[in-house]
Amino acid sequence: MDSNSLYYSLELVAGTGSTLSVEQRAALQTSLVMLKKNYKFHRVLFWGKILGLNSDYFIAQGRGEDEMQDKKNLYSLNCMDWSLLPPATDSMIQDVSKAAKSRFIGDPSYVYEYHEKKPEQEDEAGENEAAIKVIEEIRLAVTVHLIEEEASVVPRGAFVKSPLGVVQINRSFGGLSQSEARKLDSFFHFSKAKNPEKSILEIGDLNPAIDFLDVLSDDIPKGSWSLQFECASSVCVLRSLLWLGLTFYHVPMTPQHGYIYIGDGAKNLDLPFML
């Protein structure tokens, strides 16, 4: 969520159970402003918190000219000193998925090890054991990247794609209406569209400047998003059941929207059993 709206938007997502203490909020407001100046971001978002066993990571995201391409993630342990996270590559994702299991520890230099044993060459076991080592910082970068890919949400119309391909905020977005906000197809994933081929009939009603992202209702398995109205039915809250802890809020008929992730950074692979 935007650092400018941090004051009130934390109250709107607090329905999931986690908020930030007043001290942390104050610290964030100061440090995010400094961050914006130092890194020359167009805007800074407070992305969320990943809970570890010993301490928690606070994650911030800076956006540049193109909202989708120019994203930089930063982390901090105390809301004041921020360090840049490396962008996640495919090899990093593979290593992390093999090596890093169970919860985050809370120490960015903690090393996860995974020994790959090749059964054909058991005689030379000592030489051919490939140990994949991953430090927690990389794991953090990969987790944030995956959550962004799979669970970031924006309402329809909030972002426009210019003819040059640059994605920008739509300054004339007035908010979804009450009836639109109750339907899951008014919300999009904010990541590179992997659209399944849609028939011309379906595309006919869509506007290519606005509808260039994947719709949430196309997610598999169906039912992996929970749409509710909270705070005396004035705020539309979407919670992801795949990444437990991701909360998206939108106040209908206003341009206020945002999402935050506060959780332990684990994907809920048991989802099909639980629905």
Add this chain to the structure above:
Amino acid sequence: MDATQDRSEPRLQSAASLKAFMMTTSTQSDRNLYDHLTRLLMKVMDEQPQNAVDVIEDMSHDVKRTFFEDEQSTLRDLNQTTAAELLAEQQRRLFAQPAEEEQEEEELMEPSALPNVSEIGFYLEQAGVGLGREEMQRVFLALKQLVGSQALLRCRLWGKVLGTESSYIVAEAEYGEGEEEEEKSFEEVAEEEEGEEETQENEMDRLPQSAYKPPPAVPKEDLGTGTNKFVYYVCKEPGLPWVKLPSVGPAQVTAARQIRKFFTGRLDTPVVSYPPFPGNEAQYLRAQIARISAGTQVSPQGFFQAGREEGDEEDEATRDSFEGIPAAKMAESLSTWVHHVQHILQQGRCTWVNLAVKTGEDSEEGEAEEKEELDEPEPEVGPPLYTPLSEDAEMFNVPPWTSKMSSTLTSQHAVAVQRSNLWPGAHAYACGKKFENIYVGWGLKYAGEGYNPAVPPLPQKEYPSGPEITEALDPSLEQELVLKEALEEQQAAIEEMEDMDDEDDEEDDD
């Protein structure tokens, strides 16, 4: 020149007075002639109709009609109350001031059933847990309403369980003595239904009865003891009426331990799972609440003290002379916190029940002898009541609790917070003499890497196999013919033997 000027002045004057006359607004409608003529001539200029002089009356009518202001709109106001408005109506009652008499009574009553609500909300916010300030306030007012409507001894906010369609706000309450209601349990209702079915069968021919006796059901704990020590009320949103949850039985706790399902938010949703859960979402919610309470309700050591032991139950009493433990110490070591809710045994209850003894009384003589020969099952023992957290077992290589201080910058006034890793969402805070537990989460336990659903048991053997029922192939035609020939040969051989014997006999006789 003078003449023209002289003539123009009165002319101008009369023109001015005519204009003033034309601009007087009519008494019947809110228009004046001057504006009307202006608009009419502008319309003529814009449209330039043919034969304008002939259609000028119609055009005048049209101009009047366009500026006709309807006092009554043809559309009726549709009173559509949105959901937000409905909820606001109900929540308005939360803020109603009680009558003056009641207010005086409340001030006189010393320990009120309600805890200090704003204080708890403040500490929870320091700890990073909570529902947002306004929502917490509404929840606490709803609790006050609950206390007022039911005569409760004590009531506190247990927490919030999130669901896919809506969420539950859960309140924990304790009845005063002698005010417990007896409920018809799910099992008793089922037994009544079975009784009716049996009488119907007796009228018709009896079907063969199976000799299978299901294992005896573990009895439920009484209200006020063990898992049913407290009564729980839920509501969807603060302001809506509170619904009482049924008491929990051991079968439900055992089943809940094996399944992993989200809550939907409606209490009557069936829980479709394997192993099948005995009950609806209301029972499942109650079972999970019981498990979470048993696992995560903690307090600073020494706050509760064990009263006199009567049998297996221990009484609790708050110690008024409890001096708080400093927050820094509470955040450092886990042994300063203790569980104050009894652990649930494998059986599904807090106190163990020996089932073998019970069945021995009920069964017939023959079976009674068999049962006595079996070994007595070993009583299950759980950790005693005030076990410190340091003795909690680790699961999946994850320590069971994470401790934090709410603030590192002002640590002299900070709050010590414990966060459970086994039940994500369970928090406890302590600050001096005050402490509180709360759960806000999805109602599920941490399952490590992945959840393995229970496998259905192997199919049971129907009948012990022996030679009588093993199938054999029927002999084929050739085999039967061969057998027949062999038999006939045997028969012929025996007859020859007999003939020879007869002949011998006859010869002997001669």
